[in-house]
Amino acid sequence: MTRQATGGSLAARFVVLGEHTLEHAELCWDERGCLRRVRRSRGPVRDVCVIPGLVDAHCHLHIDVVPGAPRRFVPWLGAVMARRATLPAAAEVAATRTAIRGLLQSGTTAVGDIDATGRAFAPLSRSPLAGRQYRELTGFHLAATAARALVHERALRPAGALAVGLSPHAPYSVSPALFRAAASRSRHLAIHCAEVPEEQQFLRSGTGPFAELLASLGRLPAAFRAPGVGAVKWLERLGVLRPTTLLVHCQELERGDVTRLASAGVAIVVCPGTIEYFQRAAPPVPRWLAAGIPVALGTDSRASNPSWSMLDELRRAARLWPSLGPTQLLQLATTNGGRALDLPRLGRLGRGGRADFCLLPAANSAAASVEALVYGEAPVLATYCAGRRFGTKSAAVATL
Numbered sequence: 001m002t003r004q005a006t007g008g009s010l011a012a013r014f015v016v017l018g019e020h021t022l023e024h025a026e027l028c029w030d031e032r033g034c035l036r037r038v039r040r041s042r043g044p045v046r047d048v049c050v051i052p053g054l055v056d057a058h059c060h061l062h063i064d065v066v067p068g069a070p071r072r073f074v075p076w077l078g079a080v081m082a083r084r085a086t087l088p089a090a091a092e093v094a095a096t097r098t099a100i101r102g103l104l105q106s107g108t109t110a111v112g113d114i115d116a117t118g119r120a121f122a123p124l125s126r127s128p129l130a131g132r133q134y135r136e137l138t139g140f141h142l143a144a145t146a147a148r149a150l151v152h153e154r155a156l157r158p159a160g161a162l163a164v165g166l167s168p169h170a171p172y173s174v175s176p177a178l179f180r181a182a183a184s185r186s187r188h189l190a191i192h193c194a195e196v197p198e199e200q201q202f203l204r205s206g207t208g209p210f211a212e213l214l215a216s217l218g219r220l221p222a223a224f225r226a227p228g229v230g231a232v233k234w235l236e237r238l239g240v241l242r243p244t245t246l247l248v249h250c251q252e253l254e255r256g257d258v259t260r261l262a263s264a265g266v267a268i269v270v271c272p273g274t275i276e277y278f279q280r281a282a283p284p285v286p287r288w289l290a291a292g293i294p295v296a297l298g299t300d301s302r303a304s305n306p307s308w309s310m311l312d313e314l315r316r317a318a319r320l321w322p323s324l325g326p327t328q329l330l331q332l333a334t335t336n337g338g339r340a341l342d343l344p345r346l347g348r349l350g351r352g353g354r355a356d357f358c359l360l361p362a363a364n365s366a367a368a369s370v371e372a373l374v375y376g377e378a379p380v381l382a383t384y385c386a387g388r389r390f391g392t393k394s395a396a397v398a399t400l
């Protein structure tokens with residue numbers, strides 16, 4: 001994990017840069033893994049298609065499989081919390097390392113990770129992956145002083161290729177004071193939003209399974225009064241809907257919410273594996289994209305997804321949103337991921353950015369090569385992170 005990338009170059013039959021594609025092109029990068037040139041090649045090329053490295057815009061790397069986890073959300077959440085309470089720290093570090101290997105083997109070069117315990121920071125910041133890690137905050141019972149103290153304790157400093165942010169977990173688990181403290185401390189927030197109908201019920205009326213869960217945990221303040229609006233309006237009122245905020249799931253949006261989110265400039269990350277796990281309806285991603293909302297894809301966690309593979313997410317996305325073409329689907333997993341994390345150089349290939357890319361078998365065209373990948377007919381042959389090659393079964397991955 002400590003070996004530095006050396007400078008190098010690769011000439012390919014097709015190179016997908018982001019929105020644009022080149023034929024017979026060469027990528028050259030320096031010893032820091034930074035792209036120096038992307039240009040047409042006059043020499044021989046490898047018969048491959050290069051695409052930008054995939055961006056997993058929402059994951060919880062340290063959460064491993066939760067045996068017997070239910071498929072109803074609130075009991076599932078209880079099972080995840082109970083499991084976390086009993087796991088030794090070493091198990092979370094090991095799960096994070098396993099996740100990093102799984103991501104690299106399947107074409108992912110950047111993540112938006114949510115760290116609830118602080119144990120994923122060291123392995124991720126020392127890994128080849130880029131992206132942003134958000135330290136999670138929960139505390140529905142916290143008033144202003146305690147909220148500021150928690151934010152102060154949890155705030156991270158960037159390290160290596162890793163930018164940082166905060167993740168006030170969700171409107172049903174974070175007090176108004178904690179949302180405000182997080183927003184004043186960090187420009188970059190990741191929030192689970194409008195995930196299930198019970199969340200909207202709780203915010204509208206203060207009743208239902210979330211009220212019961214919070215009461216059982218001793219976290220429902222006696223003075224609590226429901227805000228009386230849905231999750232998006234509530235977050236808007238709290239002042240946390242900003243262009244550098246990323247919302248996760250948004251399964252249960254209400255009338256007017258799409259306009260609200262588009263005008264606030266926030267990004268949405270959807271997690272196809274989690275949608276399938278809980279057998280949820282597909283949210284209207286094509287409508288969100290048409291409204292100008294950047295929509296990205298995430299693997300979420302092993303507690304609701306059998307794999308760490310963004311390739312699996314792409315294939316699920318193709319099933320959930322059949323009206324989106326392969327190029328648009330790839331954008332969800334690349335350029336839109338970079339935008340969602342407010343790291344717009346990720347998920348595209350350009351001079352000055354990292355040499356993060358994947359090699360696919362070349363078909364008749366770049367579009368046909370991407371199509372074969374998205375529909376599961378072609379593999380990722382190798383992943384390059386900052387110019388360093390990780391074959392899908394390479395020793396370099398095994399030593400991480």
Ligand SMILES: [Zn+2]
Nearest residue numbers: 060192248300
């Ligand atoms: Zn999540």
